[in-house]
Each structure stands twice: as C-alpha cells, then as structure tokens.
Amino acid sequence: MQGFEIVIDAQTPSRLAAFWAAALPSYRVRAYDAPEMARLAAIGLTPATDTSVAIDGDGPTIWFQHRSEPTAHRNRLHFDLKFAGRASERERLLNLGATLREERDDHTVMLDPEGNQFCVFAAPHALTPIPLIAGVTAVGTGSLRQITVKRDIAAKIDTVWRALTRADEIQHWWATGEIDAHVGGRIRLGGREAPCEPGAGPPLDGSIKLFVPPHLFAFVWHVDYPEAGLVRFDLIERGADSTQTTLVQNVPRADTLGAAADGMSCSNDWMCTQPRSNRHSMIQLDSTN
Structure with a gap:
C-alpha cells in the first residue's frame, strides 16, 4: 500500500492523529525534530496546535489537516x-x-x-445505550459496560486540562494526592473528599494509560484492575472559553451502575463550579448534553 498518502480533515489534527495512531497497529505520530519545532515556533504553533499532523506505519502515511467545520x-x-x-x-x-x-x-x-x-x-x-440520570448513559453488557458523562465547561481547554492532570488543581474538586503526568506514571488520590458526600468514594491508586495534552487523559483506577477500572477524559475546544468534557468509565458490575453514575456526574459538576487555585475565578457549568 506504499506509494500514496491518505488525508483526513480534522478540527483538531493532533488529537485525531493521536487516536488513529493508537487505533491502528504499527502506527505512530510522526516525531517533531528540531527544524520542525523551529518551523512551528516561527508561525506561533506547537505540536498540539499544528494544522497538519502525520502518522506513519506499515501502510500509507495518514495526514490530518485542519478544517474548522465539523x-x-x-x-x-x-x-x-x-x-x-x-x-x-x-x-x-x-x-x-x-x-x-x-x-x-x-x-x-x-x-x-x-x-x-x-x-x-x-x-x-448487543449494545444498547441505557439512560441513567440527566446527561449520563451506560452502554454494553458483561465486560463492555461503560458510563459516559458529557458537560460543556465555560473555560479554556488548557484550564480544564490543568484541573484534571495537576495534583495541586485536582485537590480542589476531587481529592489530595499525586499525579506523575506521563504515560505509565502513577496517579494516587485519596477517597473523594470534595464532592457531594465528604469522604465518599474509594481511593485511587492506578497508572496513566493515555496522556495527550490538552485532549486525552486516561488512567486505570487501580493497577490490579487495568480494564474494569479504566477512566478517560476527552476534551474538545468549542470556543475561546468553552470546552466540551466527556468522561467515560468502565464499570464491571451491573449493580454498581447507578452509584458510579451518581459519583461521576457529581464529581464532574463539582469540577465545573470550583474556584481554580491561584486565580480566584470560577469555572461554570454552561450546559448539559
């Protein structure tokens, strides 16, 4: 299949390239060498905001080029x-x-x-979406059960990313702990302290599986349960001060769907309304999808 290339339109090329590089066997996002970094800097871009991103593998090169329309x-x-x-x-x-x-x-x-x-x-x-509470759905049976929470947050995507991935920020809406912010790094947080019911929720002692600033952040809840406890945040910039946040969690047992949905929805809403450290401003919940 060598000898030609595939071009795909994308609103955020770096984010879509990261997905397909992980989805397709043998593919990787093309590395940025020093000349490429200099070229991006000269036009005010970074790898995360590049308007044309390539992934390479055993098949044809795939390019993701920026297009503003979805x-x-x-x-x-x-x-x-x-x-x-x-x-x-x-x-x-x-x-x-x-x-x-x-x-x-x-x-x-x-x-x-x-x-x-x-x-x-x-x-x-068979996979049938099941509505649980407002803005929250579950899908699947057996080990394929997932809960999804979507929220629009009136804040810049970088602000939301920091709130999710920095220990000094996440303590304001979840719990204190430590985050080693890279793929393979450990994430340890105490039982949920801030949202809803103080002290509720099990402690988190897992590892980071995806870390693509400022779009994809995924980790397992505990290192002993890598699939059953996977949690993923997917961020999409909707405007200068608007970010769509999608939170997805694997749930291994049907009888825990309700509790997991309540906890995820509450935590996400709490993140949307807590003041960020060192800014004394509020991230407000804009709408619920």
Missing part, C-alpha cells in the same frame, strides 16, 4: 478494521475515544472522536 455527513470512504480478537479490539477502541454507533450481525459501526465513521468486524454483541 463532519456533517456520512464519510464517502471509511476504514474497515479487522482483528483476530474482534470483541476485545472493539472495547479497546471505545477506551481510546471511539463511540459506538450501531451493532450489526457481522460488524460494529463506530465513530472516531470527531465523528468519522469506521467499521470493526466482530461477532454479534
């Missing part, structure tokens, strides 16, 4: 992904930031983080 129609062409362990790969893609669109007899239709459709060929497996 995807508004079905893709004329899309990826069909085939894996030996199809059910587990589908779960992996959900954890990376994909969204389930439709489950069919012989394959699953999914959307990448910017709404581009692709298909995963897998055994039949």
Whole structure:
C-alpha cells in the first residue's frame, strides 16, 4: 500500500492523529525534530496546535489537516478494521475515544472522536445505550459496560486540562494526592473528599494509560484492575472559553451502575463550579448534553 498518502480533515489534527495512531497497529505520530519545532515556533504553533499532523506505519502515511467545520455527513470512504480478537479490539477502541454507533450481525459501526465513521468486524454483541440520570448513559453488557458523562465547561481547554492532570488543581474538586503526568506514571488520590458526600468514594491508586495534552487523559483506577477500572477524559475546544468534557468509565458490575453514575456526574459538576487555585475565578457549568 506504499506509494500514496491518505488525508483526513480534522478540527483538531493532533488529537485525531493521536487516536488513529493508537487505533491502528504499527502506527505512530510522526516525531517533531528540531527544524520542525523551529518551523512551528516561527508561525506561533506547537505540536498540539499544528494544522497538519502525520502518522506513519506499515501502510500509507495518514495526514490530518485542519478544517474548522465539523463532519456533517456520512464519510464517502471509511476504514474497515479487522482483528483476530474482534470483541476485545472493539472495547479497546471505545477506551481510546471511539463511540459506538450501531451493532450489526457481522460488524460494529463506530465513530472516531470527531465523528468519522469506521467499521470493526466482530461477532454479534448487543449494545444498547441505557439512560441513567440527566446527561449520563451506560452502554454494553458483561465486560463492555461503560458510563459516559458529557458537560460543556465555560473555560479554556488548557484550564480544564490543568484541573484534571495537576495534583495541586485536582485537590480542589476531587481529592489530595499525586499525579506523575506521563504515560505509565502513577496517579494516587485519596477517597473523594470534595464532592457531594465528604469522604465518599474509594481511593485511587492506578497508572496513566493515555496522556495527550490538552485532549486525552486516561488512567486505570487501580493497577490490579487495568480494564474494569479504566477512566478517560476527552476534551474538545468549542470556543475561546468553552470546552466540551466527556468522561467515560468502565464499570464491571451491573449493580454498581447507578452509584458510579451518581459519583461521576457529581464529581464532574463539582469540577465545573470550583474556584481554580491561584486565580480566584470560577469555572461554570454552561450546559448539559
């Protein structure tokens, strides 16, 4: 398949490139060498804000180029992904930031983080979204159970990113602890102290699985339960002072869905309304999707 390249429009090229580099076997985001960093600096950009990002692998190079308008129609062409362990790969893609669109007899239709459709060929497996409370849904059965919370926050994306990934910020809306902010780093937080019911919630002692500033942050709740306890934050900049935050958590048991939904929704709302350290200003909840 060498000899040609694929170009995909993206609202945030670095974010979409990171997703597909993780989704496709052998692919990696193309590294920025010193000349490239100098070129970006000269035009006021960084790797996170670059308007054209490439991923390389065993197949053709894939470029993600900036386009301000979101995807508004079905893709004329899309990826069909085939894996030996199809059910587990589908779960992996959900954890990376994909969204389930439709489950069919012989394959699953999914959307990448910017709404581009692709298909995963897998055994039949019914997945029906279940509304839990306002703005919160669950999807799946067995080990594929996930809860999703979406909120629009009236704050810059970098401000929200710091609130999620810095220990001196997260203590204002969750708990005190430490965050070693890189893939493979440990994240340790005490039982939930700030939101809803003081002292509620189990302590967190896990490891970071995804760290793509300022868009993707994923960690496991405990190092002994890497899949059942996975939590992912997905940030999308909607304007100068507006950030869409999607929080997804794997839940291993059906009888814990309600409690997990309450806790996730409450914590997310608490983050939206707490003053940020050293700023004495408020991040306000703008709307609930």
